[in-house]
Amino acid sequence: MNSVVCISHVPDTESRIKIADGKKVDETGLKFIVSPYDEFALEEAIRLKEKAGAGDVTVLTFGPDRAQQALREALARGATKAVHVKGESGDADSLGVAKVLAAAIKTIPHDLVFLGKQGVGTDNALVGPMVAELLGYPQVNVVTKLEVADGKLTAHREIEGAEEVLETATPAVVTAQKGLNEPRYSSLKGIMAAKKVAIDTKSLGDLGLDEGDIYKQRVVVVSLETPPEKSGGRKVDGADPAAAAQEILKYIREQAKAL
Amino acid sequence: MAGVLVFTESKGGKLKKASREALTIGRRLAEAAGGELAAFSTDAASAEEAGRFGAKKLYVAAAGAYSTEPYTAAVVQAVSDSQATVLLFAGTADGRDLAPRVAARLNVGVASDVDRLEWTDGKLRARRPVYAGRAFATVEVTGMPAIATTRPNAFPAEEAGSGAAEVVNVTAATDNRVKIVETKAPEAGEISLGEADIIVSGGRGLKEAANFSYIRDLAHAIGGAVGASRATVDAGWIDHQHQVGQTGRVVSPNLYIAAGVSGAIQHLAGMSSSKHIVAINKDPEAPIFRVADLGIVGDLFQILPVLTEEVKKARH
Numbered sequence: 001m002n003s004v005v006c007i008s009h010v011p012d013t014e015s016r017i018k019i020a021d022g023k024k025v026d027e028t029g030l031k032f033i034v035s036p037y038d039e040f041a042l043e044e045a046i047r048l049k050e051k052a053g054a055g056d057v058t059v060l061t062f063g064p065d066r067a068q069q070a071l072r073e074a075l076a077r078g079a080t081k082a083v084h085v086k087g088e089s090g091d092a093d094s095l096g097v098a099k100v101l102a103a104a105i106k107t108i109p110h111d112l113v114f115l116g117k118q119g120v121g122t123d124n125a126l127v128g129p130m131v132a133e134l135l136g137y138p139q140v141n142v143v144t145k146l147e148v149a150d151g152k153l154t155a156h157r158e159i160e161g162a163e164e165v166l167e168t169a170t171p172a173v174v175t176a177q178k179g180l181n182e183p184r185y186s187s188l189k190g191i192m193a194a195k196k197v198a199i200d201t202k203s204l205g206d207l208g209l210d211e212g213d214i215y216k217q218r219v220v221v222v223s224l225e226t227p228p229e230k231s232g233g234r235k236v237d238g239a240d241p242a243a244a245a246q247e248i249l250k251y252i253r254e255q256a257k258a259l
Numbered sequence: 260m261a262g263v264l265v266f267t268e269s270k271g272g273k274l275k276k277a278s279r280e281a282l283t284i285g286r287r288l289a290e291a292a293g294g295e296l297a298a299f300s301t302d303a304a305s306a307e308e309a310g311r312f313g314a315k316k317l318y319v320a321a322a323g324a325y326s327t328e329p330y331t332a333a334v335v336q337a338v339s340d341s342q343a344t345v346l347l348f349a350g351t352a353d354g355r356d357l358a359p360r361v362a363a364r365l366n367v368g369v370a371s372d373v374d375r376l377e378w379t380d381g382k383l384r385a386r387r388p389v390y391a392g393r394a395f396a397t398v399e400v401t402g403m404p405a406i407a408t409t410r411p412n413a414f415p416a417e418e419a420g421s422g423a424a425e426v427v428n429v430t431a432a433t434d435n436r437v438k439i440v441e442t443k444a445p446e447a448g449e450i451s452l453g454e455a456d457i458i459v460s461g462g463r464g465l466k467e468a469a470n471f472s473y474i475r476d477l478a479h480a481i482g483g484a485v486g487a488s489r490a491t492v493d494a495g496w497i498d499h500q501h502q503v504g505q506t507g508r509v510v511s512p513n514l515y516i517a518a519g520v521s522g523a524i525q526h527l528a529g530m531s532s533s534k535h536i537v538a539i540n541k542d543p544e545a546p547i548f549r550v551a552d553l554g555i556v557g558d559l560f561q562i563l564p565v566l567t568e569e570v571k572k573a574r575h
Contacts, residue, residue: 011390013391013505013506013525014524014525016393016524017390017393017394019394025390025394036506037506093368094359094368094369094371095362095363095366095367095368098363120391120505120506121389121390122389123371123372123387123388123389123390123391123509124369124371124372125355125359125371125372126358126359126362126369126371127359128359129327129356129357129358129359129360129363130359130360130362130363132360133331133359133360133363133364134363138327138328138436138437139327139356139360139437140437141327141355141356142352142355142356144499154440157352158352158500159352159353159442160351160352160445160451160453160454161445161449161450161451161452161500162442162443162444162445162451163442163443164439164441164442164443165439165440165441165442165443166437166438166439166440167437167438167440168436168437168438169436177499178492178499178502178506178507179498179499217368217401218367218368218400218401218402219368219369219370219398219399219400219401219402220398220399220400220401221396221397221398222384222397222398222399223396223397224389224394224395224396224397225394225395225397226393226394226395227392227393227394227395227531227532229549230531230549230550231549232548232549232550232551232554233536233551233552233553233554234552234553234554235543235548235551235554235555235556236553236554236555236556237556237557238539238555238556238557238558238562239557241557241558241561241562241565242565244539244555244557244562244565244566245562245565245566245569246569247553247555248516248537248539248553248555248562248566249566249569249570249573251535251537251552251553252481252514252535252537252570253573255535255552255553256513256514256534256535258456258457258481258513258514258535259481259570259573259574
């Protein structure tokens with residue numbers, strides 16, 4: 001059982017976002033983490049490998065040098081190989097990123113391709129299905145439960161307030177939703193072992209990709225702004241429950257017009 | 260001519276609310292671009308309602324229940340048949356599954372989950388929340404067609420008062436490698452977060468899983484969806500489908516009622532674009548009060564039951 005897990009290195013979800021030059025996030029002082037949905041993807045791939053008792057989990061990322069930290073973290077948790085395609089992923093749009101990942105995936109033996117359902121931050125939720133299309137694979141998106149056996153996978157896909165159970169053959173692209181599993185932490189032993197793994201570093205050229213096409217932004221960021229801070233509205237003492245309920249009711253009726 | 264094609268979803272000829280919203284903004288774009296609005300559907304019975312929302316034509320493919328591959332082939336064919344320059348999808352589960360696959364096949368990009376859209380200088384310009392609403396990006400989509408997915412609830416749904424759309428059949432490959440084994444229907448009375456007009460959310464202040472009944476009772480009484488903070492989901496009190504915030508759902512309903520939610524930065528990012536926010540919390544310093552239009556410093560266990568009864572009376 002071989003899997004490729006595509007991961008991205010994103011600002012910590014707790015961080016305050018500052019904007020540089022009106023178009024990009026100011027990375028100074030930001031702590032970066034493995035994108036949370038990618039953690040579910042990685043955990044699932046590791047569990048499948050453990051269950052099969054053989055195979056590789058290759059983590060793959062496209063990004064600048066700092067993205068190697070994400071690969072090291074993934075190796076420490078149990079991935080067995082790592083591929084780093086160097087480049088300014090922030091200057092490529094989702095399709096550009098998907099093209100890089102798809103080209104790299106073709107060079108790695110695999111039965112399944114995993115990604116998080118979205119990168120946290122840019123919040124596009126586009127790359128998974130794009131990679132599936134570029135590879136010509138079936139996709140199962142926003143997966144909360146997965147079973148793989150005999151070249152076949154059964155996946156639960158989250159839809160509005162409900163779920164669908166889907167079946168397809170490998171190879172396929174699976175995007176992970178929260179709830180798929182409980183990701184493990186890295187152990188000290190894992191961290192030490194991860195240090196011994198050589199990260200396979202590639203350039204866009206190594207993959208036969210044209211930089212002009214990868215960085216051709218089909219979706220161009222014109223500006224990036226933080227929303228105005230809300231000052232907060234009226235604060236009322238709710239010691240008397242009946243009076244508080246009336247206050248809320250009045251607001252719902254007159255302001256929200258929801259009753 | 261710059262035509263706009265909107266992927267729509269319906270049940271028994273009735274369009275989903277998110278599709279009506281996408282058609283409405285699609286019509287605005289078509290007007291600004293001097294083109295025509297068309298819709299795509301797998302349900303010819305929706306032609307009348309699509310027409311009422313301004314679609315002149317309805318491209319219909321016999322693709323059955325939603326599945327990525329046959330729908331991709333059908334939408335790509337409809338884009339070619341209609342010569343659309345703008346293609347919109349409502350950001351539903353299916354719309355979000357389909358849009359990127361279609362885009363990759365057409366070698367174009369997608370502005371996803373947008374809350375504003377306009378046609379300026381011959382280009383599609385969109386605003387989209389990033390970092391779960393902690394920043395807003397304005398983007399230009401340069402592909403042909405230019406593709407966007409619209410955030411449910413961010414655009415109004417307004418009828419245009421025209422007749423039924425003309426049905427145009429689309430013929431496309433129906434090959435499919437993915438089989439739908441089962442569709443588990445939502446529980447009766449449950450409204451999903453993404454599309455809800457009203458959300459009642461609970462946080463750690465509920466103290467234990469069973470107390471989500473306080474939230475559910477009010478949500479059912481008022482006709483809203485049940486939301487939850489990350490802490491309650493991580494504690495296993497409620498399913499992740501209910502989580503609001505950065506690793507859950509980013510929502511912008513008309514009314515958001517938060518009870519016992521302190522307001523971690525992740526949660527605030529996910530709901531602060533709601534149009535009206537009411538917060539109930541015992542702690543007067545809780546960060547949730549910074550974004551609340553009406554803040555009640557009090558005990559949710561005492562206030563919510565009274566409020567639920569009052570709402571029931573008002574809606575009776």
